Amino acid sequence: MNGDFLFKQVYDYVLNRIELNEWKEDDKLPSIRNLAADMKVHRLTVLKAYQLLKQENRIYAKDKSGYFVQSSDNSKYDNQDIPMISAYVQKNHLSEIHKVPVSYQFSQALIDPNLLPNRYISDYVKKVFDLYPKVLSTYSTVQGDEELRQSLSGYFNRQYKMFTNPDHLLITTGSQQAIHLIAQAFVKARDTILLERPSYSSAIDMFRAIGANIITVDIHPYGYDLEQIEHLMKKHKPRLFYLNPTFHNPTGYTVPPAQRKQLVQLAEQYRCLLIEDDAYSDIYFDEEPPTPIYTYDTSGMVIYIKSFCKYISPGLRIAVMMNGHESVRKSLFTVKSLADNGSPLLNQKIFLHYFSSSRLQQHVEKLRIALQIRKEIMEKELSAANWQWTSPNGGLNLWVQLPDHLSTEDLLTKAIDQSISFVPGQICDPLKQPSSWLRLSYSFANEEQISKGIRKFINLVQRDGSHASEA
Amino acid sequence: MNGDFLFKQVYDYVLNRIELNEWKEDDKLPSIRNLAADMKVHRLTVLKAYQLLKQENRIYAKDKSGYFVQSSDNSKYDNQDIPMISAYVQKNHLSEIHKVPVSYQFSQALIDPNLLPNRYISDYVKKVFDLYPKVLSTYSTVQGDEELRQSLSGYFNRQYKMFTNPDHLLITTGSQQAIHLIAQAFVKARDTILLERPSYSSAIDMFRAIGANIITVDIHPYGYDLEQIEHLMKKHKPRLFYLNPTFHNPTGYTVPPAQRKQLVQLAEQYRCLLIEDDAYSDIYFDEEPPTPIYTYDTSGMVIYIKSFCKYISPGLRIAVMMNGHESVRKSLFTVKSLADNGSPLLNQKIFLHYFSSSRLQQHVEKLRIALQIRKEIMEKELSAANWQWTSPNGGLNLWVQLPDHLSTEDLLTKAIDQSISFVPGQICDPLKQPSSWLRLSYSFANEEQISKGIRKFINLVQRDGSHASEA
Numbered sequence: 012m013n014g015d016f017l018f019k020q021v022y023d024y025v026l027n028r029i030e031l032n033e034w035k036e037d038d039k040l041p042s043i044r045n046l047a048a049d050m051k052v053h054r055l056t057v058l059k060a061y062q063l064l065k066q067e068n069r070i071y072a073k074d075k076s077g078y079f080v081q082s083s084d085n086s087k088y089d090n091q092d093i094p095m096i097s098a099y100v101q102k103n104h105l106s107e108i109h110k111v112p113v114s115y116q117f118s119q120a121l122i123d124p125n126l127l128p129n130r131y132i133s134d135y136v137k138k139v140f141d142l143y144p145k146v147l148s149t150y151s152t153v154q155g156d157e158e159l160r161q162s163l164s165g166y167f168n169r170q171y172k173m174f175t176n177p178d179h180l181l182i183t184t185g186s187q188q189a190i191h192l193i194a195q196a197f198v199k200a201r202d203t204i205l206l207e208r209p210s211y212s213s214a215i216d217m218f219r220a221i222g223a224n225i226i227t228v229d230i231h232p233y234g235y236d237l238e239q240i241e242h243l244m245k246k247h248k249p250r251l252f253y254l255n256p257t258f259h260n261p262t263g264y265t266v267p268p269a270q271r272k273q274l275v276q277l278a279e280q281y282r283c284l285l286i287e288d289d290a291y292s293d294i295y296f297d298e299e300p301p302t303p304i305y306t307y308d309t310s311g312m313v314i315y316i317k318s319f320c321k322y323i324s325p326g327l328r329i330a331v332m333m334n335g336h337e338s339v340r341k342s343l344f345t346v347k348s349l350a351d352n353g354s355p356l357l358n359q360k361i362f363l364h365y366f367s368s369s370r371l372q373q374h375v376e377k378l379r380i381a382l383q384i385r386k387e388i389m390e391k392e393l394s395a396a397n398w399q400w401t402s403p404n405g406g407l408n409l410w411v412q413l414p415d416h417l418s419t420e421d422l423l424t425k426a427i428d429q430s431i432s433f434v435p436g437q438i439c440d441p442l443k444q445p446s447s448w449l450r451l452s453y454s455f456a457n458e459e460q461i462s463k464g465i466r467k468f469i470n471l472v473q474r475d476g477s478h479a480s481e482a
Numbered sequence: 483m484n485g486d487f488l489f490k491q492v493y494d495y496v497l498n499r500i501e502l503n504e505w506k507e508d509d510k511l512p513s514i515r516n517l518a519a520d521m522k523v524h525r526l527t528v529l530k531a532y533q534l535l536k537q538e539n540r541i542y543a544k545d546k547s548g549y550f551v552q553s554s555d556n557s558k559y560d561n562q563d564i565p566m567i568s569a570y571v572q573k574n575h576l577s578e579i580h581k582v583p584v585s586y587q588f589s590q591a592l593i594d595p596n597l598l599p600n601r602y603i604s605d606y607v608k609k610v611f612d613l614y615p616k617v618l619s620t621y622s623t624v625q626g627d628e629e630l631r632q633s634l635s636g637y638f639n640r641q642y643k644m645f646t647n648p649d650h651l652l653i654t655t656g657s658q659q660a661i662h663l664i665a666q667a668f669v670k671a672r673d674t675i676l677l678e679r680p681s682y683s684s685a686i687d688m689f690r691a692i693g694a695n696i697i698t699v700d701i702h703p704y705g706y707d708l709e710q711i712e713h714l715m716k717k718h719k720p721r722l723f724y725l726n727p728t729f730h731n732p733t734g735y736t737v738p739p740a741q742r743k744q745l746v747q748l749a750e751q752y753r754c755l756l757i758e759d760d761a762y763s764d765i766y767f768d769e770e771p772p773t774p775i776y777t778y779d780t781s782g783m784v785i786y787i788k789s790f791c792k793y794i795s796p797g798l799r800i801a802v803m804m805n806g807h808e809s810v811r812k813s814l815f816t817v818k819s820l821a822d823n824g825s826p827l828l829n830q831k832i833f834l835h836y837f838s839s840s841r842l843q844q845h846v847e848k849l850r851i852a853l854q855i856r857k858e859i860m861e862k863e864l865s866a867a868n869w870q871w872t873s874p875n876g877g878l879n880l881w882v883q884l885p886d887h888l889s890t891e892d893l894l895t896k897a898i899d900q901s902i903s904f905v906p907g908q909i910c911d912p913l914k915q916p917s918s919w920l921r922l923s924y925s926f927a928n929e930e931q932i933s934k935g936i937r938k939f940i941n942l943v944q945r946d947g948s949h950a951s952e953a
Contacts, residue, residue, distance in 0.1 A: 030672055030693045063537060110623075124619035132618055133611040140604040147603055147795035147832075148595035152581075184655060188822040217820050222498070246553075324618035328826040349688050350821070351659040355799040358826055361618075 017052045021060040024050065029069060029080055040070060040078040105212045105438060111427055115464025117451045118432035120260065120407045122322050125457070126381050128365075128374050132324055135364045143360055151356040153348040155182025155331070159363040163331055166366075171302045179333050181343055184354045186290060186318035186330040190214050190253070192350060193286055193314060193332075196342040197250055198223050205243060205252035209410075209439035209448070211260050211288065214253055225441045228252070230259055232401045234266040237273055244281035251284040257300045258291040261439045261450035262410040263403025268301040275307040284339070285313045290321055293375055295405035296383045311336025314343075319366065322378055329354065329362045382407070385453040385461055392465035393451075396473070407454035412447055413472060419449040425475060431468050488523045492531040495521065500540055500551055511541060511549040576683045576909060582898055586935025588922045589903035591731065591878045593793050596928070597852050599836075599845050603795055606835045614831055622827040624819040626653025626802070630834040634802055637837075642773045650804050652814055655825045657761060657789035657801040661685050661724070663821060664757055664785060664803075667813040668721055669694050676714060676723035680881075680910035680919070682731050682759065685724055696912045699723070701730055703872045705737040708744055715752035722755040728771045729762040732910045732921035733881040734874025739772040746778040755810070756784045761792060764846055766876035767854040782807025785814075790837065793849055800825065800833045853878070853925060856932055860924040863936035867944065878925035883918055884943060890920040896946060902939050 025046075028034040040046075043061065047054040061078050064070045070078045108118050139146060154160070160177035167173040183189040190213075198204055200222030206215060208227035218225055226247055228240055234256075243249065256266035266274075278285045287304045305315035311334055318330035334340050347353070365371060389409060390402060399412040413419060419435035426433060436446030453461060496517075499505040511517075514532065518525040532549050535541045541549050579589050610617060625631070631648035638644040654660040661684075669675055671693030677686060679698035689696055697718055699711055705727075714720065727737035737745075749756045758775045776786035782805055789801035805811050818824070836842060860880060861873060870883040884890060890906035897904060907917030924932060 027693075030695060063534075066534060121621070122619075124616045127616075127619035129616050129619050133615075136607060136611060140607060144604070145595045145598075145600050147797035148593075148598035148600050150592070150796055150799075184822050184826070187820075191821050213820065213823070220820060325621055326618040326827045328621075328822065349658075349684065349691060350662050351655050351799065352684070355655070355826065355829055356797045357832075358828065361828075 017056050018059055021046070021050055021052060021057055022063060025060060025064060026069065034080050036080055036082045038080045039076075040080065042077055105216075105434065108423070108432060108434065108438075111432060113427060113432045114430040115460055115467065116432055116455045117453070117464065117468075118434050119455045120450075120452045121325060122378070122382075122407070122454050123457060126378055127322075127324060128370065131370060132361070132365055135368070136361055138364055139357070139360045142364075146357050146360055149356060151182070151353040151359055153344055153353045155180065155354060156356060156359040156363065159359045160331075162363055162367050167333070171306050173303075173306055175333055175335070179335060179340065181332050181340065181347060182354050182359055183330050183332060183347070184351065185320070185328040186288060186316050187213055188350070189316045189330050189332045190286070190288065191217055192343055192346045193251070194218055194221055194223075195350075196346045197284060203247045203249045205240070205249045205283070206441045207254055207259070208441055209261055209436065210253070210441055211255060212434070212438045214288070215439075215441050218253070227441050228254075230262060230264055230266075232264050234264070234270045235274070237270060237277070240274065241277055244277055244283050248281065249283050251286055252278070253286040253288065254304075255288045255290070256304055257289055258294065258403055258406030260290070260406070261408050261434065263401065263406050263408055265300050265404065266304075271301060271304045272307045275304060275309075275312065278312040279310055283312070286316065287313055288316045290318050291406040293319070294322060294379060294382060294407065296379060296386070297404060300405060305333065308335060311339055314339065320362070322375065323362070323365060323371065327358045327362050329358055382454060385456075385458060388458055388461050389451065389453040389465055392462055393469070395466075396469045407452050409451045409453065411449055411451055413449065415447055417447050417472065417475070418445045419447060420445060422449075422472065422475065425471060426468060429467060429471055431464055431471070433468075488527050489530055492517070492521055492523060492528055493534060496531060496535060497540060505551050507551055507553045509551045510547075511551065513548060576687075576905065579894070579903060579905065579909075582903060584898060584903045585901040586931055586938065587903055587926045588924070588935065588939075589905050590926045591921075591923045592796060593849070593853075593878070593925050594928060597849055598793075598795060599841065602841060603832070603836055606839070607832055609835055610828070610831045617828050617831055620827060622653070622824040622830055624815055624824045626651065626825060627827060627830040627834065630830045631802075633834055633838050638804070642777050644774075644777055646804055646806070650806055650811065652803050652811065652818060653825050653830055654801050654803060654818070655822065656791070656799040657759060657787050658684055659821070660787045660801050660803045661757070661759065662688055663814055663817045664722070665689055665692055665694075666821075667817045668755060674718045674720045676711075676720045676754070677912045678725055678730070679912055680732055680907060681724070681912055682726060683905070683909045685759070686910075686912050689724070698912050699725075701733060701735055701737075703735050705735070705741045706745070708741060708748070711745065712748055715748055715754050719752065720754050722757055723749070724757040724759065725775075726759045726761070727775055728760055729765065729874055729877030731761065731877070732879050732905065734872065734877050734879055736771050736875065737775075742772060742775045743778045746775060746780075746783065749783040750781055754783070757787065758784055759787045761789050762877040764790070765793060765850060765853060765878065767850060767857070768875060771876060776804065779806060782810055785810065791833070793846065794833070794836060794842065798829045798833050800829055856924040856927075856929060859929050859932050860922065860936055863933055864940070866937075867940045878923050880922045880924065882920055882922055884920065886918055888918050888943065888946070889916045890918060891916060893920075893943065893946065896942060897939060900938060900942055902935055902942070904939075
């Protein structure tokens with residue numbers, strides 16, 4: 012064990028006691044001799060930690076009588092008016108693009124409401140009120156409705172041979188909340204984490220907001236470079252790797268089964284949690300994708316997040332996360348209890364009854380066909396331009412590269428002027444570098460809007476591109 | 483401006499760039515001369531910051547060529563297995579007490595479901611599906627449904643002359659989420675905040691989880707000691723004061739109007755946000771309580787949190803927060819967008835239609851009477867014991883002091899054995915000190931359960947107390 016590690020351990024221990032107010036203003040700190048004995052470190056290590064804390068004005072020394080807790084000095088806020096407060100908050104870029112109403116909506120990876128089972132889902136709502144007349148007068152448990160967890164766990168066991176059980180599940184208000192809870196439970200400022208490059212932009216924003224040290228893993232049409240991942244895990248000892256291995260957002264790529272298995276082994280070896288976000292696996296076009304990475308997990312290193320609601324009823328905001336390790340789950344339950352004390356029960360019950368109905372399967376089958384048709388229309392229109400993309404076998408998005416000289420970030424303003432929206436690649440890049448990639452979702456606009464909108468968009472880019480070349 | 487402040491500013495600036503990965507491994511830092519010029523500080527200040535960062539192993543120096551970003555050293559996690567992760571997470575004590583099912587439920591400050599408008603609220607649900615057939619297939623905006631915000635803002639204007647508008651409102655998934663969002667937006671580890679003593683235990687847990695430096699303000703039957711508050715604001719420059727001034731939880735005390743006005747003046751003077759949590763003001767017994775502190779705010783220093791759902795339909799999990807300062811709201815919207823991207827639309831629409839109905843007013847009037855009767859029964863039974871409490875004029879709780887030698891924390895285990903639950907005072911104490919106070923809620927148990935349960939509880943305490951005296 013190296014000296015820096017021990018030093019940091021002592022430093023953090025003392026600082027935490029002070030911050031939690033266990034050791035209060037002008038309290039005497041343990042003597043260097045005693046703390047060194049308690050923590051089984053060298054006395055010089057404690058001295059070094061005390062010296063740094065003294066330099067940072069957290070403690071002070073009195074000759075011969077030792078070290079004491081400094082009164083907290085908040086002078087750093089002396090000159091702050093309220094507007095300064097916002098410096099604490101990281102932007103959520105995607106939600107800002109979505110605010111703009113457009114006719115050709117290719118930025119939202121949401122299903123067209125006309126493809127959703129609006130009419131008959133209200134039958135299930137009435138059923139819920141008949142079955143549970145007091146559903147609105149009680150809270151759900153923090154972990155989520157027992158009946159729903161049973162139904163979901165049964166589904167995972169049948170569908171993927173996951174051998175999970177209802178205790179392993181936590182119901183959340185959408186998958187975004189699931190990621191947010193994980194970030195709060197397991198990542199603090201300066202902690203290193205791995206993200207795919209590109210990645211889901213809201214996840215990037217969340218981890219940046221915490222001040223995590225983000226290291227990126229490239230994702231390719233064939234999956235990952237596992238040597239790169241092993242190197243990064245070895246070198247940086249990341250706390251977690253947030254990944255989206257099935258019809259990846261935004262690229263649409265899928266990580267093959269052999270890599271899934273090896274990734275779990277690496278995660279176990281380097282004690283790195285894998286956060287598998289699975290939003291799209293039911294939206295496949297020709298054949299079913301590989302089973303989740305979670306199915307290879309034997310030691311609780313994978314937290315699996317599944318959201319069904321995107322293609323059933325996004326308005327319900329119900330997702331589920333799953334993990335096999337008790338202490339991981341315990342942390343998540345606690346964070347959930349602090350965040351909102353449990354997702355609304357009504358939403359869970361409505362979801363339960365629709366989810367366990369035979370109508371769901373029929374709906375999903377129809378939806379796959381409708382989305383495949385939209386994808387094909389978008390690809391056909393795009394083939395008129397000289398752009399690059401890998402045709403995905405599922406999901407809601409095309410990840411398209413424009414000719415090199417074009418920045419898609421700059422293009423967005425012009426596109427919105429023409430009532431077209433998309434997600435520029437830079438937003439999906441954890442490193443936020445300028446990019447000639449963009450994400451086009453084919454799930455929200457209908458066939459006609461896709462045809463017209465893509466033609467209009469190609470015109471815009473080609474006009475703009477020729478200007479750019481001239482300039 | 484003192485040197486420590488400038489030093490910290492430079493130190494934080496450099497560290498943030500490194501943590502956000504804007505300055506990467508082995509990148510050269512700006513020269514001391516340049517950074518000093520950019521930040522308008524003395525070169526020695528920059529040198530001091532670089533030296534500390536070097537000591538902390540975040541940067542390294544090369545002779546004559548300057549300072550460079552160190553590769554991140556994560557060796558501190560070398561020995562950590564997953565269970566260590568839970569050390570990041572603070573317990574939520576209250577939710578653990580609530581997990582235990584008991585016959586005499588005095589720990590949950592929730593309304594008995596039998597007093598809630600279960601039967602006719604389902605009419606509103608059907609109405610919602612008729613009015614908005616696609617309510618389940620769309621997301622709410624991050625800020626919350628426009629129609630609901632209009633209705634609520636109209637209500638606040640009529641009820642309290644608040645002169646608010648729909649843009650000032652943010653809809654949240656329960657008031658617990660509102661507090662959680664505020665904590666995330668405005669408080670970081672080591673920041674000083676004020677909490678009442680005692681206070682709402684989940685709020686205490688949330689601020690502790692962030693690592694805030696918590697300073698307490700005593701609350702008395704007559705309100706606060708404003709000199710104490712001024713002294714604390716002056717000395718500690720707290721970022722915010724979380725308070726619950728109307729039928730305060732757990733004590734039931736109400737802060738009088740004159741103090742409300744002065745508190746806002748203090749908050750403005752010392753730039754301290756006031757977080758006014760108002761859950762109980764509609765549950766008054768004889769006369770209406772003073773108008774919210776928010777009504778005295780002229781400069782956006784108050785964030786007002788209102789939850790109606792507790793006495794309408796807790797299962798909906800709808801609350802609202804309000805603030806008059808644009809940059810404060812902007813921070814909150816961003817944090818909300820990261821946390822869950824907006825509360826479920828269905829729940830907002832159901833709430834809207836019930837909230838704007840005439841049935842609501844009738845329901846609340848009946849509820850006040852029912853709860854006052856339960857309170858009086860509980861007080862009558864309690865009068866058999868020689869315990870102390872101040873009879874509240876509203877809210878859901880009695881705050882009772884047992885004879886001095888009894889710790890209510892120890893008592894809880896014995897009470898639960900007898901199927902009685904309550905909240906021990908220690909849980910409501912931000913300083914977590916042993917206490918002979920306890921919170922008894924009269925809102926959940928019915929009349930008969932209150933009578934029987936309190937008698938049983940007095941027997942238990944008196945038996946236990948005599949043992950304690952003997953020991």
